[in-house]
Amino acid sequence: MNRNISFTINGKSVTLLVDVRQSLLEVLREHGYTSVKEGCGVGECGACTILIGNTPVDSCLYLAVWADGRTIRTVEGETRNGDLSEVQQAYLDAGAVQCGYCTPGLIMTSTAFVEKNKDNTSISRHDIKRAHAGNLCRCTGYETIIRAVEQCLTPEKPNQDTHCKCKAESGE
Amino acid sequence: MFDFESYHKAESVDEAIALLAQNPKSIPLAGGTDVLVRLHQHHQDYRHVVDIHGLKELKEISKNPNGVIRIGSGVTFTTLTEHPLITGNIPVLAQGASSVGGPQVRNVGTVGGNICNGAPSADSAAPLLILNATVVLKGTQGQREIPLHEFYQGPGKVDRMESEILTSIVIAPENYQCWFAKYHKYAMRDAMDIATIGCAGACNIEGGLVNQLRLAYTVAGPTPLRCWKTEQIAKGAKADESLLELVKSSVLKDLRPRDSWRASKDFRQHVIQTLAQRVLQAILNQCGEVKP
Amino acid sequence: MAVGKSVQRKDGVAKVTGKARYTDDFSMPGMRVAKYLRSPIAHGRVVRIDTTRAEKLPGVDGVFTFHDVPKNTFATAGHPFSLDPEHGDVADRLLLTDCARFQGDEVAVVVTRDDMTAHKALSLIEVEYENLKPLIRMQDVLAHDAPELHKRSRNLIKEHAYTVGGDYKKAIEESDHLIEGVFETQIVQHCHLENHSSYAYMDDMDRIVIVSSTQIPHIARRIVSEALNFPLSRIRVIKPHIGGGFGNKQDVILEPMVAFLTLKLGGIPIRLKLNREECMVGTRVRHPLHIQVKAGISQEGNLNVIDYDAVSNTGAYASHGHSIVSAAAAKTHYMYPRAIYRCRARTIYGNFPSAGAMRGYGSPQIIFAVESLMEDAARKLGIDSVDFRLKNAVKPGDINQIGKRPIVTAGLIECIEKGRDLIDWDKKRATLQTPQTGPVRKGLGIACFSYLSGTYPSCVEPASARLILNQDGSVNLLVGATEIGQGSDTVFAQMTAETLGTSYEKVHVVSNQDTDVTPFDSGAYASRQTYVTGQAVMRAASELKDKILAYAGVITGMNPGELDIDEGNIVIAKSRQTAVMSLKDLSMDAYYNKNRGGQITSEVSCKALTNAPSYGCTVVDLEIDIPMCKVKINEIYNIHDAGVIINPLTSEGQIHGGMAMGIGAALFEVLMVDPDSGRIYNNNMLDYKVPTIMDIPGLGSGFVQTHEPTHPYGSKSLGEPPVLTPAPAIRNAILDATGIAINELPMNPKTLFTHFKNAGLL
Numbered sequence A: 001m002n003r004n005i006s007f008t009i010n011g012k013s014v015t016l017l018v019d020v021r022q023s024l025l026e027v028l029r030e031h032g033y034t035s036v037k038e039g040c041g042v043g044e045c046g047a048c049t050i051l052i053g054n055t056p057v058d059s060c061l062y063l064a065v066w067a068d069g070r071t072i073r074t075v076e077g078e079t080r081n082g083d084l085s086e087v088q089q090a091y092l093d094a095g096a097v098q099c100g101y102c103t104p105g106l107i108m109t110s111t112a113f114v115e116k117n118k119d120n121t122s123i124s125r126h127d128i129k130r131a132h133a134g135n136l137c138r139c140t141g142y143e144t145i146i147r148a149v150e151q152c153l154t155p156e157k158p159n160q161d162t163h164c165k166c167k168a169e170s171g172e
Numbered sequence B: 001m002f003d004f005e006s007y008h009k010a011e012s013v014d015e016a017i018a019l020l021a022q023n024p025k026s027i028p029l030a031g032g033t034d035v036l037v038r039l040h041q042h043h044q045d046y047r048h049v050v051d052i053h054g055l056k057e058l059k060e061i062s063k064n065p066n067g068v069i070r071i072g073s074g075v076t077f078t079t080l081t082e083h084p085l086i087t088g089n090i091p092v093l094a095q096g097a098s099s100v101g102g103p104q105v106r107n108v109g110t111v112g113g114n115i116c117n118g119a120p121s122a123d124s125a126a127p128l129l130i131l132n133a134t135v136v137l138k139g140t141q142g143q144r145e146i147p148l149h150e151f152y153q154g155p156g157k158v159d160r161m162e163s164e165i166l167t168s169i170v171i172a173p174e175n176y177q178c179w180f181a182k183y184h185k186y187a188m189r190d191a192m193d194i195a196t197i198g199c200a201g202a203c204n205i206e207g208g209l210v211n212q213l214r215l216a217y218t219v220a221g222p223t224p225l226r227c228w229k230t231e232q233i234a235k236g237a238k239a240d241e242s243l244l245e246l247v248k249s250s251v252l253k254d255l256r257p258r259d260s261w262r263a264s265k266d267f268r269q270h271v272i273q274t275l276a277q278r279v280l281q282a283i284l285n286q287c288g289e290v291k292p
Numbered sequence C: 001m002a003v004g005k006s007v008q009r010k011d012g013v014a015k016v017t018g019k020a021r022y023t024d025d026f027s028m029p030g031m032r033v034a035k036y037l038r039s040p041i042a043h044g045r046v047v048r049i050d051t052t053r054a055e056k057l058p059g060v061d062g063v064f065t066f067h068d069v070p071k072n073t074f075a076t077a078g079h080p081f082s083l084d085p086e087h088g089d090v091a092d093r094l095l096l097t098d099c100a101r102f103q104g105d106e107v108a109v110v111v112t113r114d115d116m117t118a119h120k121a122l123s124l125i126e127v128e129y130e131n132l133k134p135l136i137r138m139q140d141v142l143a144h145d146a147p148e149l150h151k152r153s154r155n156l157i158k159e160h161a162y163t164v165g166g167d168y169k170k171a172i173e174e175s176d177h178l179i180e181g182v183f184e185t186q187i188v189q190h191c192h193l194e195n196h197s198s199y200a201y202m203d204d205m206d207r208i209v210i211v212s213s214t215q216i217p218h219i220a221r222r223i224v225s226e227a228l229n230f231p232l233s234r235i236r237v238i239k240p241h242i243g244g245g246f247g248n249k250q251d252v253i254l255e256p257m258v259a260f261l262t263l264k265l266g267g268i269p270i271r272l273k274l275n276r277e278e279c280m281v282g283t284r285v286r287h288p289l290h291i292q293v294k295a296g297i298s299q300e301g302n303l304n305v306i307d308y309d310a311v312s313n314t315g316a317y318a319s320h321g322h323s324i325v326s327a328a329a330a331k332t333h334y335m336y337p338r339a340i341y342r343c344r345a346r347t348i349y350g351n352f353p354s355a356g357a358m359r360g361y362g363s364p365q366i367i368f369a370v371e372s373l374m375e376d377a378a379r380k381l382g383i384d385s386v387d388f389r390l391k392n393a394v395k396p397g398d399i400n401q402i403g404k405r406p407i408v409t410a411g412l413i414e415c416i417e418k419g420r421d422l423i424d425w426d427k428k429r430a431t432l433q434t435p436q437t438g439p440v441r442k443g444l445g446i447a448c449f450s451y452l453s454g455t456y457p458s459c460v461e462p463a464s465a466r467l468i469l470n471q472d473g474s475v476n477l478l479v480g481a482t483e484i485g486q487g488s489d490t491v492f493a494q495m496t497a498e499t500l501g502t503s504y505e506k507v508h509v510v511s512n513q514d515t516d517v518t519p520f521d522s523g524a525y526a527s528r529q530t531y532v533t534g535q536a537v538m539r540a541a542s543e544l545k546d547k548i549l550a551y552a553g554v555i556t557g558m559n560p561g562e563l564d565i566d567e568g569n570i571v572i573a574k575s576r577q578t579a580v581m582s583l584k585d586l587s588m589d590a591y592y593n594k595n596r597g598g599q600i601t602s603e604v605s606c607k608a609l610t611n612a613p614s615y616g617c618t619v620v621d622l623e624i625d626i627p628m629c630k631v632k633i634n635e636i637y638n639i640h641d642a643g644v645i646i647n648p649l650t651s652e653g654q655i656h657g658g659m660a661m662g663i664g665a666a667l668f669e670v671l672m673v674d675p676d677s678g679r680i681y682n683n684n685m686l687d688y689k690v691p692t693i694m695d696i697p698g699l700g701s702g703f704v705q706t707h708e709p710t711h712p713y714g715s716k717s718l719g720e721p722p723v724l725t726p727a728p729a730i731r732n733a734i735l736d737a738t739g740i741a742i743n744e745l746p747m748n749p750k751t752l753f754t755h756f757k758n759a760g761l762l
Helices: A024-030 A086-094 A103-117 A125-131 A143-153 B013-022 B035-040 B077-082 B084-089 B091-098 B103-108 B111-116 B125-130 B228-234 B241-254 B265-290 C012-016 C052-056 C115-123 C138-142 C168-173 C217-228 C255-264 C276-282 C321-332 C363-381 C385-392 C412-422 C425-431 C488-500 C529-556 C583-592 C648-667 C726-738 C749-758
Strands: A002-009 A012-019 A049-052 A055-058 A071-073 B006-009 B027-029 B048-051 B061-063 B069-072 B134-139 B142-147 B152-154 B165-171 B180-186 B197-206 B209-218 C032-038 C044-050 C060-065 C106-112 C126-131 C156-164 C177-184 C197-202 C208-212 C235-239 C270-273 C289-297 C303-313 C340-348 C440-451 C462-469 C475-479 C507-509 C563-566 C569-572 C579-582 C601-607 C614-625 C630-641 C700-703
Touching: A049 A103, A055 A103, A055 B103, A086 A103, A086 A143, A086 C012, A103 A125, A103 A143, A103 C012, A125 A143, A143 C648, B013 B027, B013 B048, B013 B134, B013 B165, B027 B035, B061 B084, B069 B084, B077 B084, B077 B091, B077 B103, B077 B111, B084 B091, B091 B125, B091 B180, B091 B197, B111 B125, B111 B165, B125 B180, B125 B197, B125 B209, B180 B265, B197 B265, B209 B228, B209 B241, B209 B265, B228 B241, B241 B265, B265 C749, C032 C115, C032 C255, C032 C276, C044 C106, C052 C060, C060 C115, C060 C255, C106 C115, C106 C255, C138 C303, C138 C340, C156 C321, C168 C303, C168 C340, C177 C363, C197 C255, C208 C217, C208 C255, C217 C235, C217 C255, C255 C270, C289 C363, C303 C321, C303 C363, C321 C340, C321 C363, C321 C440, C363 C385, C363 C440, C363 C726, C385 C412, C385 C440, C412 C425, C412 C440, C412 C614, C412 C630, C412 C700, C425 C440, C440 C726, C462 C488, C462 C529, C462 C583, C475 C488, C475 C529, C488 C507, C488 C529, C529 C563, C529 C569, C529 C579, C529 C583, C529 C601, C569 C583, C579 C583, C614 C726, C630 C648, C630 C726, C630 C749, C648 C700, C648 C726
Parallel strands: A002 A071, B006 B048, B027 B048, C032 C270, C208 C235, C303 C340, C475 C507, C630 C700
Antiparallel strands: A002 A012, A049 A055, A049 A071, B061 B069, B069 B165, B134 B142, B134 B165, B180 B197, B197 B209, C032 C106, C044 C126, C060 C106, C156 C340, C177 C289, C197 C208, C197 C270, C289 C303, C440 C614, C462 C475, C462 C601, C563 C569, C569 C579, C614 C630
């Protein structure tokens, strides 16, 4: 049940022999892309989120053979020339990283969202939440993840006073 | 690793039909968000697959000059949520599609898969039922088109022959033009959840009276169901608050919710009635917005 | 100054770039996979088990059952060893069992070349069970004719009772009001994103090396030794990055099995990794509690007495069972210390997944009961909920009735006031009419907590730190305490930098614990590391500084007492401006001067002989859509007195995460076990409702910074406390909005429906 597939990953073209029964998650991890984490194997947690083209996908529910001819991005490819991407940096600045297990998947979801909405001035907190609803995080309570994404969409840095009164959103 | 016993990639619908015909045990694999989950659980009925993932001919959404909307079965929930033909003409289907799972699942999960797995909880089903959608099936015996409500036969059971592929879903203009519609998914979480109850309603109102009401539910019976009796009763009723009570008092007669560990029958009945009111209220509000 | 700053986490870059390696990210040539055969029934004896067919399957290296494992029972709770046998953990577990005690119990294990073969091999094992009656409900477990889950246990692990603070009877008699309540809490699961995973192999010296996702590498080493009767010195445990634990990895779950398997199979590397479905049931859960509470209160609103009677169900195996309920009851005494406490606690077995440590260690359950009852009391007396708590809250100088020691720092009153102001309590209270009508009703709620910083004097509190001055003037810090995402490496580096006088960037923390390398510490639990390990870190840093300055004296001939370290330079203490030499130059001399010096290091291993209570509260503003049976949180704040905050940003992160977990337990989560069959319904994250980003409201936090004198930097616990009060605060706000007291968890739509219906609201 083996097939040769070719795809571009993080800007690099590769050809691999894969078993048709393998998920893309398995194949990527086997080839060293261990940022892609397995949390559930059934699309319930989003820890294995990667981008196919610019679309976030759970790689656990995506056959490796489907990647043939596609362009894939994982968090390993987001650092360019030693510089963190804007989203990676925002996660650090906002304190959106704790145990780090959901982080690569979340960063890929955020990256797709930020790239899509870079020039959209009407993005609400609700929109950010909707876009990240497929990624579970048990450490952060999501608050700092939302702030990290807001930081990427807002030209000026958000208020760094962490003791400020954080107004709960309304209208959801 | 998914424990396929056989795997064939189809390059066209016709090839898929031929492959399905060759092996009666085989099933089509489209988005993977259902079939691959079953395989993760080592379900024995899903081990022979015909892969139709990404088939271009199943990915189209079109509207012909007569207003007939045709949705390819391989269209993803994300596309349904964002496509201008859907949001512009049948936003209720976009509402249903946008309530499925989370973004990653919606990015690959397909409307055809959602219907063909026969789940009583399918989020696209209630909107499609009130749109009087028909499904087009193609198989070795040719092509046929049947109403969606007839396609559903029982829990997990649909009227799809072994060699058939559901190719598209068709919505006629008279089923969406001049209608106000709304879908509400009731679940325990606001994302990544299976509906406790889903309710779609549509109203066609003339001169303050209900010309036609359509109401459909998920998880309120063995399959997604239309509320035929209630729809009859509502004919000609006043399109105001009294309609809410009328529908609330009738709707349970159309449905057969059951007790399960996920929710009690009692609770589901309560939610069914509450959603009837909420959905109708939202529809009446829409009418008000359009005709102040 | 490094303490008090939001410096970037030490592991931050590794985690955002995907370079941080977790247990599953390592592999070895020839590595095999192990998989458990789990019992399909909740209670039953294995009467026949036949592994012949599985053993013959190509690709199978071994199949093991109860017959193959050592017959000495061991305890799995991740506690330090107790020299007092009375205080030891309950040893009731074997590597594999011939009696299933929960659905999912481990009756056999296979070792194979890959996952598919493992699955196939498991399907070839034939097992015949004799069904026994599953015992789930408390009354079934305690029935006089109930079968015993463990021999001679009477299904009761431990029972204890005490009264502190004065004459209970008199206090009851003198109380104008007696308020009572019965509270039920549910089974909650940790749901850390990284499932449990371990692998083991034998090294070239015939020692077992275990790599594991554990909060307690040093304790795991001892327990593996006990479970296998294998010399401790020949066991090495390595902890890489961990994808969350929340207490579930403060238990030794997979390590003894992987060690056993590699030992049996000639030292080959074997990985045992649970999938989500297994992790939900085959690890640990939070104890469900049945709590009766009574409070005696004077007409003026003074709390005279609190009386608990709690039954805690620990499930199939003891794990932490015996200590959870008593620890939790003891920790609440610090909140209202002027009251008399009577406590009776029993811990029983039941046929469902074993309960162990989970964030808060019993306190979420006990505080739900106490703070709900306090609300009922305030309402009965017609006193505002905030005022009632202000009246009874701890003040510095109050005496803790258990330890009979004065409480030094206590910022609870300030926390309550800060919470009240943040949420605009008084203004909102004035505008909320009672009773409310209509489908959507609003409510305000508050709940308070006290907690401790570590486990002393109940348990020993050991910590160690080793510092090495590197040749480039930077330092390496080795601690036995474990970074599990909470940010401990970061705060230890901040403390080191602060005391040593170097920059935070120049402190490198050896994050991956290795029992061969890192010094002894009992690990990440009980919100202890900043408080307990911080003491060792500070002492090691001071010692290193003294040695560096002494050596600077040797080099320069100056009096070390007149020198100091500032920004990585040796300076004149008085002027601070004059750099005598850089740390690098000093270090190079120490390493390479032919006639003097040597590597400059310090090592401290010490025990905390103090414990400081931390305090705080949750305030919440919410609304309830009654026909929809849904709660919407408008605003929620957690205010904490955790002493001096070492890192505001990571501290805030701890608060947010705890609040979200608290909200999850309040409104969403329950692991559902059928009370008759013991069947578990929702062993996955679709049906077990971990809140998504859509389900968590905006989270607000605040600190009241006291300076705790028993800690070198004034700090107290913060890891677990944020989880404690959201549930009772939400319960109290629902009561405020609807007049209905919901004394069970979770308060999900199904529960609300039942209560609203019974109350005639629906």
